[in-house]
Amino acid sequence: MFGMPTNGVDSFKIYRDFTDFLESNFRIDDNRLNKIDINSLLNSINTTTDPTERQRLVEIQMKLIYFYNQAIQERVNNGYQQNDDFFRFYSEVEKQRKINVYKKGNIYVLSAKELDDKELLLSTQAEKLIKEYIPKFDTKLYIIPGIKDNNASHAYRDGKSFLAGGGYKGKELFTLGDDIFSHELGHFILEQLNPKFRDSVSLEAKTIHESFADTVSFLDSAKDKSNREKLNLNNLYSENPVSVHGEIKGTNERIVRRFYTTSDYNKLKEELPEEHILSVPITESIYHVWAHLVENSIKQGKTKDEAVDYATSTIQAIIKKAAEKTDPNLNSYLNSIIQSAPNEELRKLFIQEFSKRNLPFK
Ligand SMILES: [Zn+2]
Numbered sequence: 001m002f003g004m005p006t007n008g009v010d011s012f013k014i015y016r017d018f019t020d021f022l023e024s025n026f027r028i029d030d031n032r033l034n035k036i037d038i039n040s041l042l043n044s045i046n047t048t049t050d051p052t053e054r055q056r057l058v059e060i061q062m063k064l065i066y067f068y069n070q071a072i073q074e075r076v077n078n079g080y081q082q083n084d085d086f087f088r089f090y091s092e093v094e095k096q097r098k099i100n101v102y103k104k105g106n107i108y109v110l111s112a113k114e115l116d117d118k119e120l121l122l123s124t125q126a127e128k129l130i131k132e133y134i135p136k137f138d139t140k141l142y143i144i145p146g147i148k149d150n151n152a153s154h155a156y157r158d159g160k161s162f163l164a165g166g167g168y169k170g171k172e173l174f175t176l177g178d179d180i181f182s183h184e185l186g187h188f189i190l191e192q193l194n195p196k197f198r199d200s201v202s203l204e205a206k207t208i209h210e211s212f213a214d215t216v217s218f219l220d221s222a223k224d225k226s227n228r229e230k231l232n233l234n235n236l237y238s239e240n241p242v243s244v245h246g247e248i249k250g251t252n253e254r255i256v257r258r259f260y261t262t263s264d265y266n267k268l269k270e271e272l273p274e275e276h277i278l279s280v281p282i283t284e285s286i287y288h289v290w291a292h293l294v295e296n297s298i299k300q301g302k303t304k305d306e307a308v309d310y311a312t313s314t315i316q317a318i319i320k321k322a323a324e325k326t327d328p329n330l331n332s333y334l335n336s337i338i339q340s341a342p343n344e345e346l347r348k349l350f351i352q353e354f355s356k357r358n359l360p361f362k
Contacts, residue, residue: 008077008078008081008083009070009073009074009077009078010157011074011078011083011084011085011086011155012085012155012157012162013157014067014070014071014074014086015085015086015089015142015144015155015157015162016157016158016160016162017067017070018067018086019108019110019140019142019160021063021067022036022099022101022110025060025063026101028101028103028108029103030103030104030105031103031104032102032103033100033101033102033115033120034100034101034102034103035098035099035100036098036099036100036101037097037098038064038093038097038098038099039097041057041060042057042061044057045057045058045061067090068090068094070086070090071086071087071089071090071091072087074086074087075087082148082149085144085147085148085153085164088147088148089110089112089144089147090112092111092112092113093112095112096112096113098112099112100112100113100114100115102115102120102123103123104123104124104127105127106137106138106139106140106141107123107126107127107140107141107143108123108140108141108142108143109122109123109142109143109144109145110142110143110144111144111145111146113146115145118172118175119145119172119174119175121175122143122145122174122175122181123143125181126141126143126181126185129182129185129189129216129220130185130188130189130192132316133189133192133193133216133316133320134189134192134193137192139156139159139160139161139188139192140159140160140161141160141161141162141163141188142160142161142162142163143163143165143174144162144163144164144165145165145172145174145175146165146166146167146172147164147165147166148164148165148166148167149166149167150166150167150168150173151166151173152164152165152166152173152174152180152181152183152184153184154184154185154187154188154213156188156191156198156199161188161191163181163184163185163188165180165181165184168248168254176248176249177246177247177248177249178217178220178221178224178227178249179217179221179245179246179247180246182216182217182220182221183213183214183216183217183245183246184213185213185216186212186213186214186215186216186217187209187212187213189212189216189323190208190209190212190213190323193320193323193324194323194324194325194326194328196327196328197209197328200328202328202329203273203275203278204328204329204330205328205329206275207275207278207279207282207330208279208282208326208328208329208330208333209275209279210275210276210278210279211279211280211282211283211286212319212323214245214257214259214279214283215283215286215315215319216319217245218242218243218245218259218283218287218290219290219312219315219316221241221242222242222290222308222311222312223312224241226241226249226250227240227241227242228304228305228308231304231308232304233294233295233298236260236291236294236295237260237291238260239252239255239258239260240260242287243258243259243260243287243291244257244258244259244260245257245258245259256276257276257280257283258280259280259283259284259286259287260284260287260288260291261280261284262284262356262357263280263281263284263357264281264357264358265278265281265357265358265359265360266358267358268280268281281357281358281359282330282333282334282359284353284357285350285353285354285356285357285359286315286319286337286353288353289315289346289349289350289353290311290312290315291311292349293307293310293311293314293315293346294307294308294311295307297310297311314342314346317340317342318337318340318341318342318346319337319340321336321340322336322337322339322340323336325340330359330360330361331360331361331362334350334354334359334360334361335361337350338350338351338354338361
């Protein structure tokens with residue numbers, strides 16, 4: 001249809017305004033679940049005798065109506081694409097008449113529904129993973145579980161970041177495995193390491209974003225004990241909990257990307273120039289260097305745990321360094337990875353893996 005408006009409403013801009021509103025109007029204590037009860041709040045407009053307090057409450061009520069209208073507008077504009085994240089959140093607020101905020105330092109978990117223990121733990125998990133890459137950060141990060149259908153997303157808006165998670169078979173995706181959540185955190189980590197990636201819109205910048213997020217995610221999978229048990233020298237180049245992305249823990253469900261294969265960047269670019277797809281040959285290359293490091297360490301007499309730890313921390317240091325110094329284009333990122341490798345042998349390995357996949361590093 002011609003003349004259809006293409007400029008949708010920015011859901012995360014509304015989330016940004018809404019969380020600013022929460023922080024400035026309500027007391028949100030650290031390390032505890034803060035429950036904002038809308039009904040009792042609005043009821044006290046009629047019972048309070050203090051005119052200043054009454055004024056304050058009326059202003060909050062007006063703001064809540066304002067956000068309701070924002071949610072409706074977002075639904076009207078974005079609903080047909082299922083990009084109505086704020087509407088999904090706010091209709092739950094309307095239904096429950098509650099807003100729950102758990103705060104742990106700069107990390108918040110936000111939901112209208114009751115938050116279960118696993119969802120609260122997401123803040124601790126997030127803090128732990130982020131600190132492996134960035135010891136100190138002051139960007140506020142909001143984790144909003146249960147929003148999207150079978151999907152998750154990350155967005156940065158003017159000094160704040162948002163991770164929206166979705167449901168899968170009636171459960172929260174962020175808590176079902178380690179991949180989806182650590183992938184979205186990977187986007188946050190990249191933007192913290194290198195602000196050039198914050199509002200990047202080019203396909204190459206988005207491709208680096210996806211590969212970096214998948215790399216953070218597979219390295220995180222490699223640290224997990226139960227994943228390690230399933231990992232052995234015979235399955236490094238086939239399906240294992242580290243070499244696939246998106247699986248639900250303990251199952252083979254919902255695998256969305258594979259890193260043990262060898263794909264051709266040029267071919268993918270012709271067929272389907274989309275960032276998640278184009279990122280695969282980069283992540284594959286990094287995964288193969290990781291697997292090589294595991295194999296090599298075992299040959300040198302290290303135990304399995306020592307070998308995996310060594311490979312994981314080596315690759316982690318390389319991608320962190322590469323992310324910090326790269327420009328948001330593929331040639332720069334691939335070369336930054338090569339240059340960040342600690343020795344000639346690894347540099348050659350990266351070049352070999354990138355060449356095999358026709359990645360544009362020359
Ligand atoms: Zn992503």
